Amino acid sequence: AQTVTQSQPExxxxxxxxxxxxCTYDTSENNYYxxxxxxxxxxxxxLVIRQEAYKQQNATExxxxxxxxxxxxxxxxxxxxxxxxxxxxxxxxxxxxxxKLVFGxxxxxxxxx
Amino acid sequence: KAGVTQTPRxxxxxxGQQVTLSCSPISGHRSVSWYxxxxxxxxxFLFEYFSETQRNKGNFPGRFxxxxxxxxxxxxxxxxxxxxxxxxxxxxSSLWGELTYGYTFGSxxxxxxx
Numbered sequence: 001a002q003t004v005t006q007s008q009p010e011x012x013x014x015x016x017x018x019x020x021x022x023c024t025y026d027t028s029e030n031n032y033y034x035x036x037x038x039x040x041x042x043x044x045x046x047l048v049i050r051q052e053a054y055k056q057q058n059a060t061e062x063x064x065x066x067x068x069x070x071x072x073x074x075x076x077x078x079x080x081x082x083x084x085x086x087x088x089x090x091x092x093x094x095x096x097x098x099x100k101l102v103f104g105x106x107x108x109x110x111x112x113x
Numbered sequence: 114k115a116g117v118t119q120t121p122r123x124x125x126x127x128x129g130q131q132v133t134l135s136c137s138p139i140s141g142h143r144s145v146s147w148y149x150x151x152x153x154x155x156x157x158f159l160f161e162y163f164s165e166t167q168r169n170k171g172n173f174p175g176r177f178x179x180x181x182x183x184x185x186x187x188x189x190x191x192x193x194x195x196x197x198x199x200x201x202x203x204x205x206s207s208l209w210g211e212l213t214y215g216y217t218f219g220s221x222x223x224x225x226x227x
Contacts (some may be wrong), residue, residue: 038220042220043203043220043223044116044219044220045205045218046218047216091156098166099144099158099163099169100146100158100161100169101158101205101216103156105155
């Protein structure tokens with residue numbers, strides 16, 4: 001079974017600084033997709049960034065970027081110039097066939113002013 | 114463009130009762146998935162529907178069921194509620210259920226079983 005591990009239950013960062021959230025996963029497949037979702041107190045899961053496993057180039061979306069290490073099965077999220085609005089729970093998620101997302105346990109990120 | 118709409122937002126039910134939750138996907142989206150979120154188990158996949166057909170199902174008992182209508186709206190039903198069914202139930206939709214773009218989620222229905 002596929003598993004996703006987020007080893008940091010909570011993290012804090014000062015406004016305007018950079019923070020990296022860790023994620024590792026386990027799969028025997030070669031083609032799959034990885035996502036980072038953000039869940040603020042409003043409860044809605046918001047897609048932050050996605051990565052196709054067959055693409056070697058790391059995905060970037062504005063202040064958000066990933067470090068995808070396929071051989072190590074690692075998929076970390078870097079948030080640059082952190083803002084108060086980034087405070088949320090962040091979930092790493094994995095999807096291969098079957099259109100089923102497998103989520104990690106989440107990391108609570110607090111951005112401090 | 115309206116997002117994924119889930120109703121109701123909050124629900125309180127008594128053990129043994131049944132409950133129906135509703136999800137309206139983004140217009141044009143044909144795939145709808147349901148997830149259960151609890152503090153203990155995290156986010157777990159319930160099932161996915163595409164064009165009124167269940168394509169995939171998670172490891173939940175038969176008390177959990179769902180369906181999708183011709184307009185892509187989906188409902189999930191939980192019968193004989195147990196205290197452990199208290200959770201946030203999230204619905205997500207995508208155009209074709211394709212893998213590449215992820216899913217758009219609703220804000221969920223918070224179910225409390227007492």
